[in-house]
Amino acid sequence: MERGLADLMHTASCQHDDHGHPGLKGVALNRALGEAERRCAATQERLTSPRRRVLALLLEADGPLKAYDLIAAFGEGGEPAKPPTVYRALEFLERLGFAHRIESLNAYVPCRLEGQSHEAAFLICDCCGTAQEFEPDFQAQLAAAEAAGYEVQSITLEARGRCPACRA
Numbered sequence: 001m002e003r004g005l006a007d008l009m010h011t012a013s014c015q016h017d018d019h020g021h022p023g024l025k026g027v028a029l030n031r032a033l034g035e036a037e038r039r040c041a042a043t044q045e046r047l048t049s050p051r052r053r054v055l056a057l058l059l060e061a062d063g064p065l066k067a068y069d070l071i072a073a074f075g076e077g078g079e080p081a082k083p084p085t086v087y088r089a090l091e092f093l094e095r096l097g098f099a100h101r102i103e104s105l106n107a108y109v110p111c112r113l114e115g116q117s118h119e120a121a122f123l124i125c126d127c128c129g130t131a132q133e134f135e136p137d138f139q140a141q142l143a144a145a146e147a148a149g150y151e152v153q154s155i156t157l158e159a160r161g162r163c164p165a166c167r168a
């Protein structure tokens with residue numbers, strides 16, 4: 001299982017080590033899944049087994065995963081998932097703020113920030129493919145949009161560059 005996931009990562013061409021954002025495993029993974037169960041229960045939603053499985057794969061991964069990575073890894077070496085199962089689970093996880101889609105990579109990451117659904121911003125490393133989430137401050141943009149008479153539905157910020165490990 002772990003080897004299978006490692007094969008999915010986008011680190012093949014990166015020669016740098018000491019990356020600071022390894023996936024969760026063991027106790028930390030179970031704690032994150034338990035917390036997700038509690039947040040679902042608090043909003044009358046259910047973390048069904050496909051939803052839980054997709055969230056676990058995202059949490060275990062060292063970087064963003066594409067939908068076809070998730071479909072392939074879903075069955076733990078057995079049958080791959082039916083694509084709609086994974087897409088529906090991703091839609092749910094995004095809606096509840098457990099996961100984000102990074103548009104420029106067409107890939108998914110688990111939300112690393114506590115709390116509800118929120119605006120997302122990412123620092124994406126073009127060398128190793130990691131994506132670090134940070135909390136954006138869009139006040140100026142929202143104020144400008146409001147002044148122009150717009151009602152903003154969502155803003156996504158994706159900054160591209162090199163992570164500390166790859167700059168070293």
Ligand SMILES: [Zn+2]
Nearest residue numbers: 014016127166
């Ligand atoms: Zn690198």
Ligand SMILES: [Zn+2]
Nearest residue numbers: 111112113120
């Ligand atoms: Zn987030």
Ligand SMILES: [Zn+2]
Nearest residue numbers: 125128163166
């Ligand atoms: Zn990097």
